[in-house]
Every structure is written in C-alpha cells, then in structure tokens.
Amino acid sequence: MKLLSRLRQIAMVGGVETFGVAMGGIAGLLIVNVMPKDQYAAYTFLVACMTLILGITDLGLAHCTLPVVGQRAGEVRWVVGASHQVFRKRCLLLVLGLATIGPYWFYTSQQHAWSGWAYLAASLLMVAVVLLTLREHYANTVLLILGQIPTLNRIAFSSHCVRIAFVGAVLLLPATSWAVTGIVAATAAASFVSVMLYRKAFRTQQLPDAHLDEADTKKVDAQVIRIAKPLVLPAIFYQVQGVITVFLASLFGTAGMLAEVGAFGRLAMVLIVVARVTTILLFPAIARAPVGPRLGAIVAQAHLAYFAMSALVLLTSFYFPQYWILLLGKQYASMTPLVWMVFLASILMNASGFAFRTLSVRGATAGQTYSIAVTLITQVLYLWLVGVSDLRSVLGFGIATSLANFGYQYFLLAVRWLEWRKDVVDGAQARL
DSSP: OHHHHHHHHHHHHHHHHHHHHHHHHHHHHHHHHHSOHHHHHHHHHHHHHHHHHHHHHHTTGGGTHHHHHTTOTTOHHHHHHHHHHHHHHHHHHHHHHHHHHHHHHHHHHHHTTOOSHHHHHHHHHHHHHHHHHHHHHHHHHHHHHTTOHHHHHHHHHHHHHHHHHHHHHHHHSOOOTTHHHHHHHHHHHHHHHHHHHHHHHHHHTTOOOOOOOHHHHHHHHHHHHHHHGGGHHHHHHHHHHHTHHHHHHHHHSOHHHHHHHHHHHHHGGGGHHHHHHIIIIIHHHHHHSOSSHHHHHHHHHHHHHHHHHHHHHHHHHHHOHHHHHTTTOGGGGGGGGGHHHHHHHHHHHHHHHHHHHHHHTTTOOTTTTHHHHHHHHHHHHHHHHTOOOSHHHHHHHHHHHHHHHHHHHHHHHHHHHHHHHHHHHHHHHHHO
C-alpha cells in the first residue's frame, strides 16, 4: 500500500509538473514564434538579469532550509520560523543584487539601443517579478517541507493557467514596442496570483507567523553560516555560469545571436519536469533519511533513472532535430544542426545540479569553492583553443562549462556516497 501511495504521489506531482512545463513551454514557444527577433532578444536579456538578481539573493541560502529543518519537519512552528530566518537574509541581499546587475543592465541596454518608456516599464516589471518570486520561494519551501503537495499542485496549476492566458492575450494584440512589457506583465500577474494563493493556504491551514527566539535564531544562523559559507563564491560564480551564453551573446554578439541563444533555451524545458519532481518528492526524502543502506539506494537509483531519461532526450535531439526546431518557427530553421549541442549542455548542467542538490540537502557543501578553479581552467582553455566567434562556438563553450561542472560535482558525490556507506560500517562495528 505504501508503494502504491508513493506511485500515486509521483504520478500526481509528475502530472502537474508536466502540465506546468507544457504550459510554460507553450507560452515560451508562442513568444518565440510570434515575437520579432529584436524584441525577443530584449526579453531574453531581461530574463537573464532577473535570474542573476535572484541568484545574488541566494548565495547558497536556498540550500540551507532543508538541512536546517532536518528531522524536525513535523514541528510546524520550527519549520516556519527556521524558513523565515533563512529567507530574511535573502531579502537583505536583494539590494546587493540590484546594485550589481544595474550597471550590466544599463551598459547592455545602451549597446543594443534598447530604450523608451516601454522598455523601462518592462525592466521595472521584471524587478516586481523578483520581489514576488522571493515571496513565492519562501511559501513554497514551507509547504514543501510540511508535505502539502496537493496545495502546491493547485497553486502551480492556477499560476500556469494565468500566465498562458495573459501571454495569449498579449500576442493576439498588434506587435508594438510594448509587446515585451506585456509578456513581462504576464509573468508578474502569474507570480502575484501565486503569492495570493499561498497567503490563502497559510490562513486556511492556520500556519503561525512564527519567529524563532534568540537561542534558536543563533543556532539556525550558525548552521546557515556553516552550510552557506562554502557556497558563497560558487553561488556567485555559477549564477553567472547559468546565463553565460546569454551573457556572452549580449556583450559580444548581435541582437540576433542573443535571440537565438534564448530561443534554444526553450527547447531544453522538457528537462525541467524531472528537476521539479525531484525537488518536491526526492530531496526532502534524502534530507530526512538516516545514514545507511536506504540513503545510498535512494541516491543511486535516482541518479541512474535521471541518466536514462536524459539519454533518451539526447538521442531524439541528435537523430530528429528537425522536429524540435519546428517548435521555434521558420526564423530559426538554420539552427537545426545545433539542436543536440543545446540538449547536451542542458543535460550535463542539470545533472551537475542534481548531484549538487543531493549533497546540499544533507549539508555536505564542503569543497564547492574548488569547482570554480576547475570551471575557469576549462573555460580559459576553450577560449584559447576555440574562441567564441559564432553561435556554434558559443554553444560549445556551454558544453565545455557544463562538462567541467558535471565531472566535479559527481566526483564530490561519489566521495561523499562512499563516506556515508563507511559510516554505516563503522557504526555496526562499534555496536559489536
């Protein structure tokens, strides 16, 4: 019965996440097909700026909540209080994010002649999306730890429906300079609906607005510092790496190349289903599981399943790229031979993130700083040997970067996995 219940939960979450990705994919593909390349380039750039700002508010903090809560996930006041204490720091880092990305936004906007009231309004709306997203992340984390999966599914479903409806309405209007503003407004509207639904869920379930006392605050802060400290530099570095192809295209390429890089990113959205399902179902289980054979089995089986699914997607992109490129429209048809490169880079990067999350939910964040050196050496060698003169070389740069991350993260995971098993053996010997 327990297995059947787990399978039903996986099916439910997988169905909702698949629907969400499908709705997001449809919205994204509508935008790619309908919006002119120059406007889609501006939209891609603003999304990259938003991603970087959110990344700076993180600096490893997003990986602290689950290990801080640990096996006290059944204590509601502790879950809410600990989550609030972690996310309070993210809000404080928002000022740093805005101050850091502001000059990059200004320089690139001037370089590509993106200006006017419509572009300024879109930029301000993107800041509003950042604020709403931080609130979403906090509420989502609390409900996730408390196991409120049906509530999360309902909120996600409503948010996706709102966004696709707004995007469709905007794209039905004549294409003007305000099209980008309308698309960003659709994202803001979806986030606003999510926040309102989260607030309603908190009231319905009578979740207290709990704050930790001074002793618990110091305890949580000490744990957060221990977990996040090794992640600060890697977090900054990898947030930039997450949008590195967009970054390179925006600074050294044309608006057309920037639009092509953004369009290719839409094709890899199919991989998001696996990432979201594992975030909701797998990682909380890994965080709660005691060290032992069960923990090792969960980790091994999850990663093998991920590799199998990723390999299937990669094979379709290699042998049938023409069907994938149909999703983007005729203006991107020349990119057909490069589809496999996009999927390979995305699969490697997502897999490295999968390995990293497996480590971080157990609080095993040591050694992450050295990954910066591994990645930088790989990137310098690639730039020295190949350079970045066209779209193919930019995508190749992404593959090289992803491969470096993949190799390093799975090296750390293999070492830690062996230590977890060694702890079990040592414990058994001690009892004898």
